Amino acid sequence: MSSAMSQTLSGQVRTVRGYAALERNGPITTWEFEQREPRPEDVVFDVLFCGVCHSDLHTIGAWGQEFPLVPGHEMVGRVTAVGDQVTNVRPGDIVAVSTIIDSCGECEPCRRQMEVYCEAGPTMTYDGIDRVDGSRTRGGYADSLVAHQRFVFRVPESLDLAGAAPLLCAGITTWSPLRHWRIGPASTIGVVGIGGLGHLGVKFAHALGAHVVAFTTSPRKRDTILALGADEVVVTTDREQVAAQAGRLDFILDTVSTTYPMGPIVDTLSLDGTLCSLGIPDRFDLHPGTLAGKRRSIASSATGGTRDIHEMLEFCAQHDITADVEIISPDQINEALERLSRNDVRYRFVIDMTQR
Structure with a gap:
């Protein structure tokens, strides 16, 4: 674990580079923000690939709650640090995050691992409100992401990582x-x-x-x-x-x-x-x-809960299923969003976040 990441887990806030819409219907541009402090059950990972979803277009426009807004809710990354209560992954693991990163954990849907239907409302991966500190959540169009271990999933080694990212939405x-x-x-x-x-x-x-x-x-x-x-x-x-x-x-x-x-x-x-x-x-x-x-x-139907996602990833590994993707660099995001608005993609744009 790097010294910088050790400091993050000991309580210091880290500045992260993201790609954000600074205003409603505005273009995506580079934007730095303070990433929330990781907690004992949190996983911190560098984003490697992030899919571009049609709902990103909607959220940049009519759906968005607060700007600047960092989209992205189907991503694959490499773990860089974990809290001292994390048991399911460790630094170096390849993991994925889907459309939600928290829920109440107590209602019937949550107990059934169908957290996307949480009766108190799930915390969205981006443009949501953190349940603990009230901060705004930022998505996968960024260098790194922090999420509770329950909503972080191991990616089977056999899957192509760029093609695996869209599986999460x-x-x-x-x-x-x-x-x-x-x-x-x-x-x-x-x-x-x-x-x-x-x-x-x-x-x-x-x-x-x-x-x-x-x-x-x-x-x-x-x-x-x-x-x-x-x-x-x-x-x-x-x-x-x-x-x-x-x-x-x-x-x-x-x-x-x-x-x-x-x-x-x-x-x-x-x-x-x-x-x-x-x-x-x-x-x-x-x-x-x-x-x-x-x-x-x-x-x-909404997306799916943690039970569904674990099952899906195992099924994809067994049957060699990933998305058919067109890989882009971060400086091509606006072009990709414009093409997506015209349905000019076969079948999913995926941002290679290592091309920064």
């Missing part, structure tokens, strides 16, 4: 509902929107043994989507292709974040089928009668 957001709805070899499922979330949804569902039907607006993506593990590709602009799927699907992962006419997609569900909306658009464009005809349901 895009991955767990699709993994958790697939497990909750018990998707497996007897399932026929649809994945709508083959982007950052959708491409991992296809990989997971395929590895779980399901028959996977991918829905995309782009005929050009057909071969690449089949390569991800889809059994069929349906181009949603072709009404006949969509109609041919009527009543076939047990479950749909819908990753689309904009409002669109959902009726034809919901019509592909069988009796008692469920569409899980992960993109969470502003509203649903759907007549209730489309649900009533076959007792269909619309549901949603």
Whole structure:
């Protein structure tokens, strides 16, 4: 452990370089901030890779609470120091952090290790409020991060680190509902929107043994989507292709974040089928009668708790699953965010934080 880090753990605040939006809808720029003092159960790690999530765009804009704002909630790093009560990792370990870094630890969801549904509200990895000292949380667009050991996860050695980073948001957001709805070899499922979330949804569902039907607006993506593990590709602009799927699907992962006419997609569900909306658009464009005809349901899901994340990472190691990524340097963040706003990425931007 370096002397500088020893001083940090003994109570001194450390200045960290981050990449922040200084104002709402502002560009990302270099910004230094004081990182909160680590506590006995905290892990300090250098960020190696951090994914660029679509929610980063939203938070820099309408969702943001306080500026300057350091985004980033899907990251992989190397441990540099641990508190004296940390038992699960040690300096030098490769670890990951997801979308939350604390919760009350006492309510029923927390006791079930589904902390993302904490009844007192989970502490978000960035732009949240620390439960102990009231400071603003800063995310993975930074040189380092501090988090409670419960929310720090070992990364299996076999996984590519850049490809592993998006698993902590895009991955767990699709993994958790697939497990909750018990998707497996007897399932026929649809994945709508083959982007950052959708491409991992296809990989997971395929590895779980399901028959996977991918829905995309782009005929050009057909071969690449089949390569991800889809059994069929349906181009949603072709009404006949969509109609041919009527009543076939047990479950749909819908990753689309904009409002669109959902009726034809919901019509592909069988009796008692469920569409899980992960993109969470502003509203649903759907007549209730489309649900009533076959007792269909619309549901949603947040990311996942610590139990889900441990399980997902083990599954990814067993099946060699990581995200397909485009690696960028910190000075390309603004360009990447602009491209992301146009859905011009296949399938996830990941910042190489070592290129500073």
